[in-house]
Amino acid sequence: MTDLNRDAIQARLQACTSKEATFKELVSLSKQLERLSDTEKTEDNKVKGCESAVWLIEHQENGTCTFQADSDAKLMRGVLLVILSLANGHSKAELQAMDLVTELSQFNLSSYLTSSRTNGVLGILKQIQA
Amino acid sequence: MAFDANTLRAKFPILQLEANDHPLVYLDNAATTQKPQVVLDALMAYYTTSNANVHRGAHYLSDRATAQFEHARDRVARFINAPQADHVIWTKGTTESINMVAYGLEWCLKPDDEILITSLEHHANLVPWQQLAFRTGARLRVLPLTSRGEWEPEYERYFNEHTRIFACTQISNAIGVKTPIKQMLAAAKAVNAFTLVDGAQAVAHYPIDVQALDCDFYVFSGHKMYGPTGIGVLYGKPHALEVLTPVQTGGEMVSHVTYNSTEFNVLPYRLEAGTPHIEGVIGMATACDFLAAQDRQGMIEWEQKLARYVYDELKFHTAIEIYSPESDTTVVSLGVPGIHTMDLNGYLDSQGIAVRAGSHCAHPLMAQLGVSSTLRASFACYNTLSEARRFCDVLLEAIEILGDD
Ligand SMILES: Cc1ncc(COP(=O)(O)O)c(C=O)c1O
Numbered sequence: 390m391t392d393l394n395r396d397a398i399q400a401r402l403q404a405c406t407s408k409e410a411t412f413k414e415l416v417s418l419s420k421q422l423e424r425l426s427d428t429e430k431t432e433d434n435k436v437k438g439c440e441s442a443v444w445l446i447e448h449q450e451n452g453t454c455t456f457q458a459d460s461d462a463k464l465m466r467g468v469l470l471v472i473l474s475l476a477n478g479h480s481k482a483e484l485q486a487m488d489l490v491t492e493l494s495q496f497n498l499s500s501y502l503t504s505s506r507t508n509g510v511l512g513i514l515k516q517i518q519a
Numbered sequence: 520m521a522f523d524a525n526t527l528r529a530k531f532p533i534l535q536l537e538a539n540d541h542p543l544v545y546l547d548n549a550a551t552t553q554k555p556q557v558v559l560d561a562l563m564a565y566y567t568t569s570n571a572n573v574h575r576g577a578h579y580l581s582d583r584a585t586a587q588f589e590h591a592r593d594r595v596a597r598f599i600n601a602p603q604a605d606h607v608i609w610t611k612g613t614t615e616s617i618n619m620v621a622y623g624l625e626w627c628l629k630p631d632d633e634i635l636i637t638s639l640e641h642h643a644n645l646v647p648w649q650q651l652a653f654r655t656g657a658r659l660r661v662l663p664l665t666s667r668g669e670w671e672p673e674y675e676r677y678f679n680e681h682t683r684i685f686a687c688t689q690i691s692n693a694i695g696v697k698t699p700i701k702q703m704l705a706a707a708k709a710v711n712a713f714t715l716v717d718g719a720q721a722v723a724h725y726p727i728d729v730q731a732l733d734c735d736f737y738v739f740s741g742h743k744m745y746g747p748t749g750i751g752v753l754y755g756k757p758h759a760l761e762v763l764t765p766v767q768t769g770g771e772m773v774s775h776v777t778y779n780s781t782e783f784n785v786l787p788y789r790l791e792a793g794t795p796h797i798e799g800v801i802g803m804a805t806a807c808d809f810l811a812a813q814d815r816q817g818m819i820e821w822e823q824k825l826a827r828y829v830y831d832e833l834k835f836h837t838a839i840e841i842y843s844p845e846s847d848t849t850v851v852s853l854g855v856p857g858i859h860t861m862d863l864n865g866y867l868d869s870q871g872i873a874v875r876a877g878s879h880c881a882h883p884l885m886a887q888l889g890v891s892s893t894l895r896a897s898f899a900c901y902n903t904l905s906e907a908r909r910f911c912d913v914l915l916e917a918i919e920i921l922g923d924d
Binding site for chain 1: 870
């Protein structure tokens with residue numbers, strides 16, 4: 390299982406003072422994301438509306454949600470790592486009560502949120518809460 | 520006046536901006552161009568000196584606005600060498616122009632008729648025809664142009680007695696290649712098809728002569744030729760415009776209305792329902808005048824030189840595949856197998872460089888190229904050689920950073 394220490398990730402991204410630094414940090418974080426196998430990358434698991442392909446799988450055990458996600462783009466894999474660090478280990482009800490957009494903006498990722506018309510981050514958040 | 524990019528550049532205030540702590544390098548011109556000060560001034564002047572509704576007459580401001588509005592039609596007509604200003608219909612852009620034709624010609628299609636497009640179309644010149652085919656039972660056929668865009672004698676057979684409409688782009692937005700428009704239009708005319716040319720990617724670069732092209736319809740957008748957004752043109756030959764059923768009806772496009780009947784107005788008003796985009800029209804005409812006042816030959820040579828510079832810098836790099844032609848283009852569309860174009864785009868953006876990563880509204884063409892997206896740098900008159908060089912340098916940096924696993 391990927392080590393998704395939310396606070397550590399947040400600290401690393403908050404230390405970035407330029408778009409270039411954020412870019413490099415996301416690329417570096419992307420390496421921590423556990424990749425999906427080809428058989429898991431099904432059409433059904435694909436999140437619609439993303440310019441890069443994004444797959445999202447949800448598991449529930451004793452009311453706790455765990456997500457796995459992957460993308461063919463590195464930046465997106467970095468963003469997915471951040472999203473998973475927020476979402477994993479919560480119940481559906483807790484996730485639905487969370488303001489994920491605001492949470493994500495605390496990771497210094499607002500420009501990746503505003504470009505969501507093409508990258509589909511909002512769609513991923515919606516699916517996590519659905 | 521000899522062409523000089525730096526002199527021209529100074530006329531575009533937005534190009535002074537910084538983006539992500541770097542000087543802005545704007546190479547997304549095929550998506551939309553930046554606007555020169557004269558166009559911005561024209562928009563402001565309209566609202567500060569002339570704003571009123573048009574064609575309603577009866578007062579000082581309305582006369583001024585109407586005169587400017589109709590004068591703009593003359594200026595745009597001259598820009599594309601249309602024989603008469605009445606042949607220029609204002610629309611909100613290329614997409615609306617094509618839809619007006621696709622709906623307006625619906626009456627003339629029946630099952631077994633064919634609509635012919637090419638494999639290099641933007642979705643705007645594909646989906647309206649596909650949907651028209653669905654509605655009427657006509658067949659949509661696709662002329663399989665290659666990414667080199669040349670004419671092949673065997674294309675002749677795509678034009679036959681069933682071909683009712685032929686619609687084609689002059690230049691591919693995704694890869695910047697010119698299509699063999701003259702041969703295709705000749706073949707379409709030989710079978711009496713209606714012809715439509717999508718000039719969206721051509722107008723900013725090449726002088727347009729609709730009479731020499733001799734197509735029935737020519738469509739383009741203001742925002743891709745240094746004009747405002749939300750304004751475009753549907754040019755048509757009189758017989759072609761006459762037979763279009765108006766898609767939108769309402770005010771301005773009628774001459775007499777009762778509860779039982781409506782008499783439509785004459786062209787161009789018949790196809791312009793409602794209050795038009797007056798300041799857009801004036802801004803677009805100003806952009807036409809701006810372009811017409813330049814050394815057009817010098818301008819296109821410059822733009823092509825920038826694209827060629829990038830092509831030559833990158834062509835021997837084994838990681839890079841270039842999908843655009845080597846010459847005669849203002850676009851370099853490329854990919855780096857193994858690295859997602861969105862990642863390349865993300866790094867370029869972090870360095871202040873604006874390009875476009877994506878499918879460029881051309882999914883079937885991407886499939887033909889065997890990719891899901893490309894990275895496209897597209898040049899305009901105000902770009903410089905140092906910007907072209909910076910694009911190459913930063914792209915190679917991006918490949919270095921992203922290609923390490
Ligand atoms: C070749 C081509 N056709 C049509 C369009 C659509 O133009 P608009 O979005 O201005 O209607 C574009 C714009 O990207 C284009 O490049």
